[in-house]
Amino acid sequence: MRLLRNGDFVSGVALAGLGVFIVVEAWQWEYLGRDGPGPGFFPLWFGIAMIALSLLLVALSVKNRDAVSDKAVDWSKVGNALYAWAGLALCVALLTVLGFVLSFGLFVFFLVLVIYRRPLGTAVATGVALPVVFYLLFQVTLGLELPVGKLGF
Amino acid sequence: MDIFGSLLQGFAVAITPINLFWCFVGCFLGTVIGILPGIGPAATIALLLPLTFQIEPTGAVIMLAGIYYGAKYGGSTTSILLNVPGESSSVVTCIDGYQMARKGRAGPALGIAAIASFIAGTFGVIGLTLLAPPLAKFALRFSSPEYFALMAFGLSMVVLLAGESFTKALLAMLVGLWLACMGIDLFTATSRFTFGTPNLLDGIDFVVVAVGVFALGEVLSNMESRHSGQMLPVPKGIRNLMPTWQDLKDCRFAFLNGSVTGFVIGVLPGAGATIASFITYGIEKMVSRHPERFGTGIPEGVAAPEAANNSDAGGALVPTLALGIPGSGTMAILLAAFILWGLKPGPFLFQDNPQFVWGLIASMYVGNVMLLVLNLPLVPAFAQILRTPAFVLYPTILGISVVGTFSVSSSLFDVAMLAGFGLLGYTMRRLDYPAAPLILGFVLGDSMERSLRQSLMMSQGDLSILVSRPLSASMLILTALVLIVPMFKQANAWRLKAAG
Numbered sequence: 001m002r003l004l005r006n007g008d009f010v011s012g013v014a015l016a017g018l019g020v021f022i023v024v025e026a027w028q029w030e031y032l033g034r035d036g037p038g039p040g041f042f043p044l045w046f047g048i049a050m051i052a053l054s055l056l057l058v059a060l061s062v063k064n065r066d067a068v069s070d071k072a073v074d075w076s077k078v079g080n081a082l083y084a085w086a087g088l089a090l091c092v093a094l095l096t097v098l099g100f101v102l103s104f105g106l107f108v109f110f111l112v113l114v115i116y117r118r119p120l121g122t123a124v125a126t127g128v129a130l131p132v133v134f135y136l137l138f139q140v141t142l143g144l145e146l147p148v149g150k151l152g153f
Numbered sequence: 154m155d156i157f158g159s160l161l162q163g164f165a166v167a168i169t170p171i172n173l174f175w176c177f178v179g180c181f182l183g184t185v186i187g188i189l190p191g192i193g194p195a196a197t198i199a200l201l202l203p204l205t206f207q208i209e210p211t212g213a214v215i216m217l218a219g220i221y222y223g224a225k226y227g228g229s230t231t232s233i234l235l236n237v238p239g240e241s242s243s244v245v246t247c248i249d250g251y252q253m254a255r256k257g258r259a260g261p262a263l264g265i266a267a268i269a270s271f272i273a274g275t276f277g278v279i280g281l282t283l284l285a286p287p288l289a290k291f292a293l294r295f296s297s298p299e300y301f302a303l304m305a306f307g308l309s310m311v312v313l314l315a316g317e318s319f320t321k322a323l324l325a326m327l328v329g330l331w332l333a334c335m336g337i338d339l340f341t342a343t344s345r346f347t348f349g350t351p352n353l354l355d356g357i358d359f360v361v362v363a364v365g366v367f368a369l370g371e372v373l374s375n376m377e378s379r380h381s382g383q384m385l386p387v388p389k390g391i392r393n394l395m396p397t398w399q400d401l402k403d404c405r406f407a408f409l410n411g412s413v414t415g416f417v418i419g420v421l422p423g424a425g426a427t428i429a430s431f432i433t434y435g436i437e438k439m440v441s442r443h444p445e446r447f448g449t450g451i452p453e454g455v456a457a458p459e460a461a462n463n464s465d466a467g468g469a470l471v472p473t474l475a476l477g478i479p480g481s482g483t484m485a486i487l488l489a490a491f492i493l494w495g496l497k498p499g500p501f502l503f504q505d506n507p508q509f510v511w512g513l514i515a516s517m518y519v520g521n522v523m524l525l526v527l528n529l530p531l532v533p534a535f536a537q538i539l540r541t542p543a544f545v546l547y548p549t550i551l552g553i554s555v556v557g558t559f560s561v562s563s564s565l566f567d568v569a570m571l572a573g574f575g576l577l578g579y580t581m582r583r584l585d586y587p588a589a590p591l592i593l594g595f596v597l598g599d600s601m602e603r604s605l606r607q608s609l610m611m612s613q614g615d616l617s618i619l620v621s622r623p624l625s626a627s628m629l630i631l632t633a634l635v636l637i638v639p640m641f642k643q644a645n646a647w648r649l650k651a652a653g
Contacts, residue, residue, distance in 0.1 A: 011580075035611050037605070039478065046327050053323050053327070056320055092572050108548045108552075
């Protein structure tokens with residue numbers, strides 16, 4: 001249980017899993033063809049290297065498990081960052097429906113109010129001002145395309 | 154006419170008031186647009202190329218030279234200030250540049266980047282002036298085995314980017330190689346690791362990975378605590394915003410190293426500024442008296458890759474002008490522009506159109522000077538960006554990242570992947586995995602696999618082709634040394650620790 005809080009152990013296991021996936025996939029492709037190495041050649045080797053190195057990482061983290069407490073992930077600190085990331089993911093998901101200006105505005109409002117804990121007025125002002133500046137700078141001035149939603153902007 | 158006579162004639166054309174004006178406009182626009190992630194020199198030139206068709210060819214070429222240098226410097230600015238690499242060759246600048254900014258030394262970092270760009274850019278153009286024909290012949294000796302050896306040497310730089318854990322750095326690099334593998338295999342049309350989605354058939358764009366891992370990962374890290382609203386320090390007074398004499402003295406070798414390495418690698422078609430910047434950084438760390446300070450924010454860590462990045466420009470023009478082979482995406486666009494103006498780059502260009510060639514070379518000298526004149530005074534202004542309150546600055550970085558990614562191919566799938574790579578970058582930070590090796594693997598993976606497979610096709614599967622050619626053999630020996638020496642040192646350290 002203590003090991004499950006250790007980042008090296010968990011990431012080592014995850015990367016070993018990824019290595020196995022790469023090897024299994026690469027196994028299905030041609031390794032050596034008539035004209036030389038096939039599409040499976042390169043992935044097979046780095047997949048094997050990934051499995052070996054991640055198992056080494058796992059072994060080292062088990063060997064040094066007494067030092068686990070120093071390296072354990074502090075989940076309380078991670079919360080805020082994950083909230084911000086979830087906000088970004090939602091903003092990206094809303095791009096097709098609301099377009100860039102609206103979804104980015106809502107995202108900025110959320111960040112300023114919830115993550116930075118600023119007053120409501122500041123959050124509203126920033127949530128309105130930033131998307132407008134982006135629209136004027138990128139779309140109007142530079143002619144770059146911004147994601148458009150169902151509302152047409 | 155000799156080289157210097159021709160060059161003087163080129164200067165006579167380049168330094169007329171109107172052409173200086175076009176150069177200024179090019180540098181300014183290049184810097185401003187190059188700041189956006191995803192819009193590197195190639196995209197900036199493509200974006201602004203139509204503007205140059207409104208003016209006569211000489212002025213247009215001079216403006217393009219300004220745009221090119223400006224865009225390169227613009228990419229470095231965001232790397233230093235915001236940890237947002239504007240293009241692949243700016244990734245290495247993030248490592249020490251951003252750390253300098255965190256220590257309140259954003260101004261000196263930007264100043265060193267500008268000075269390194271000027272010195273190395275000038276070196277590159279001098280190299281182009283004097284050595285174009287013989288170097289073009291040297292570049293032709295590079296075939297697939299040599300490219301494979303060069304890529305392997307580039308990947309060996311992971312040793313020097315490793316930080317605390319070599320194992321984690323290697324694992325990050327392998328993840329980069331895996332990401333580089335995604336998409337259609339060009340040799341057999343097999344789709345690899347596409348998870349059944351057509352969006353991945355073309356592979357993943359560099360901007361998505363680099364901006365996600367570096368910029369978004371950094372922003373999410375900064376949002377961890379409620380006290381994350383603190384701004385990065387920016388000292389007052391112009392003297393504190395410029396590099397000190399000691400900084401410049403410390404960077405002497407870095408300027409030289411970046412200039413020479415960047416130029417030589419730039420000459421090789423397809424090698425590019427990215428591998429040049431990684432290798433230069435690695436060499437700088439290897440020869441340094443204090444390698445442990447790399448990554449903590451030291452001027453040499455900014456000067457070396459920035460110098461390589463700019464010297465590469467002069468080198469890349471060698472095969473473009475002398476052979477008609479574009480060395481990079483940017484050179485391909487420049488080549489297209491030359492052809493549009495009725496020129497035929499190749500072995501006879503120097504004979505048939507001397508006025509154009511020497512005008513272009515002279516305009517690159519002028520572009521370098523203009524960049525320094527324009528950007529050094531702007532360093533204090535750029536550094537003030539860090540005074541922006543965090544609740545405005547970090548959402549702005551997220552917005553720029555989204556717009557920059559979307560602008561590459563207008564794909565919302567790319568934007569979604571950007572968010573995914575942001576989470577990956579944040580997780581890597583939390584678990585002490587260095588991000589630079591992942592980018593190194595991602596950037597070099599595809600070229601390395603391609604050159605390996607081409608080499609083995611040439612030799613019908615015989616691996617000895619990689620060591621039987623002098624150039625590739627020497628580079629592979631160098632690679633082995635770079636990898637083995639630190640392992641011996643580590644083993645020795647463990648033995649001493651166990652003994653005592």
